[in-house]
Amino acid sequence: MARRFEFFFDYVSPTAYLAHYLAREVAERTRAELVYRPFFLGGVMQATGNRPPGTVPAKGAYMQRDLQRCAKRVGVPLFMNPYFPMNTRGLTRATLGLDDDPALRDRFIDACFRHCYGIEDGIDPANPADLKTMCDAEGFDFDQIVALSEAPENKDKLRANTDEAVARGVFGAPSFLVGDELFFGHDRLDYVEEALTEQAA
Amino acid sequence: MARRFEFFFDYVSPTAYLAHYLAREVAERTRAELVYRPFFLGGVMQATGNRPPGTVPAKGAYMQRDLQRCAKRVGVPLFMNPYFPMNTRGLTRATLGLDDDPALRDRFIDACFRHCYGIEDGIDPANPADLKTMCDAEGFDFDQIVALSEAPENKDKLRANTDEAVARGVFGAPSFLVGDELFFGHDRLDYVEEALTEQAA
Numbered sequence: 195m196a197r198r199f200e201f202f203f204d205y206v207s208p209t210a211y212l213a214h215y216l217a218r219e220v221a222e223r224t225r226a227e228l229v230y231r232p233f234f235l236g237g238v239m240q241a242t243g244n245r246p247p248g249t250v251p252a253k254g255a256y257m258q259r260d261l262q263r264c265a266k267r268v269g270v271p272l273f274m275n276p277y278f279p280m281n282t283r284g285l286t287r288a289t290l291g292l293d294d295d296p297a298l299r300d301r302f303i304d305a306c307f308r309h310c311y312g313i314e315d316g317i318d319p320a321n322p323a324d325l326k327t328m329c330d331a332e333g334f335d336f337d338q339i340v341a342l343s344e345a346p347e348n349k350d351k352l353r354a355n356t357d358e359a360v361a362r363g364v365f366g367a368p369s370f371l372v373g374d375e376l377f378f379g380h381d382r383l384d385y386v387e388e389a390l391t392e393q394a395a
Numbered sequence: 396m397a398r399r400f401e402f403f404f405d406y407v408s409p410t411a412y413l414a415h416y417l418a419r420e421v422a423e424r425t426r427a428e429l430v431y432r433p434f435f436l437g438g439v440m441q442a443t444g445n446r447p448p449g450t451v452p453a454k455g456a457y458m459q460r461d462l463q464r465c466a467k468r469v470g471v472p473l474f475m476n477p478y479f480p481m482n483t484r485g486l487t488r489a490t491l492g493l494d495d496d497p498a499l500r501d502r503f504i505d506a507c508f509r510h511c512y513g514i515e516d517g518i519d520p521a522n523p524a525d526l527k528t529m530c531d532a533e534g535f536d537f538d539q540i541v542a543l544s545e546a547p548e549n550k551d552k553l554r555a556n557t558d559e560a561v562a563r564g565v566f567g568a569p570s571f572l573v574g575d576e577l578f579f580g581h582d583r584l585d586y587v588e589e590a591l592t593e594q595a596a
Binding site (some may be wrong): 242243244245249250251252253255256259260263267360363364365366375376377378381382385 | 443444445446450451452453454456457460461464468561564565566567576577578579582583586
């Protein structure tokens with residue numbers, strides 16, 4: 195059986211942004227396949243009764259400090275998105291629409307994360323002008339991305355990923371599954387790596 | 396200025412149990428003073444609007460797996476306490492009452508954590524028979540511990556620690572403060588260590 199780990203994410207999550215970089219490194223080191231599973235975090239929250247950390251003011255304030263410390267360790271810049279919590283469903287649907295072209299999809303995933311959290315004044319993904327700016331800067335076909343983000347089959351795929359995540363015990367993002375073993379948070383990717391390494395042994 | 400870090404904890408928290416071991420190691424490696432700040436986690440939750448992770452069923456289920464993985468890495472056994480969420484106020488008050496005798500207090504802290512989470516069938520700290528069992532096994536004077544746990548000045552100290560924690564941004568346990576810099580979770584003790592090491596440089 196080929197080794198693989200699934201990465202459940204939504205671009206709205208700043209810790210998913212951090213996990214994005216770490217997950218690629220884990221995949222490289224372990225030679226396991228990184229399976230992208232974009233989902234709708236709001237739907238997961240609603241289904242599980244979970245709440246974003248920012249709903250507790252003291253936790254929200256702490257999170258900002260913690261995110262900066264974690265980003266420094268990951269080695270990437272992190273700027274809080276001015277439109278947080280952004281509506282990212284167009285981006286996740288378009289991502290799912292690119293599944294047939296993994297190289298293009300992976301480039302798109304990377305661009306989405308960077309334009310949400312890796313640059314100052316991150317984009318509002320629900321604003322067509324912002325989406326166009328990103329597409330132009332990164333060399334994506336804006337019209338194709340819009341079409342994919344509106345395609346009913348990609349809406350269905352997003353819903354299916356979200357439902358599957360909840361059914362498999364996911365309650366937030368980023369989440370990782372190695373087989374049926376769930377790992378939550380960018381700060382558990384070393385455990386993911388350990389699980390993949392144990393499988394290889 | 397002497398380097399120090401404050402450890403805000405309540406014996407009810409299984410991650411505080413893990414942090415207890417890691418914090419002592421950090422203190423040893425950095426030669427910084429570990430300042431014990433027992434508090435009442437329930438009061439912090441109420442004051443901040445935070446909720447225990449177990450109130451979200453999927454998160455509670457995951458936590459059990461995650462705790463076992465983390466305990467394995469820390470290198471200590473962890474058994475979920477059958478009386479969770481235990482009433483630990485007697486233990487925290489007694490701990491505060493031992494502040495004048497740091498060696499005895501540190502032994503008591505260690506015993507409380509172990510009897511709550513380090514042994515199968517952990518104690519119910521609110522049950523005098525269980526408390527006596529622990530005291531007898533660990534060589535503490537049961538009558539003294541009970542007296543300390545009921546002393547009004549220790550109730551005041553517990554309330555003061557809890558209020559101070561909230562005022563300084565704490566929203567859960569375990570929490571660490573290096574000066575005014577807050578770190579939450581046993582899995583942030585490497586950041587605590589980094590902050591202490593930077594102070595020394």
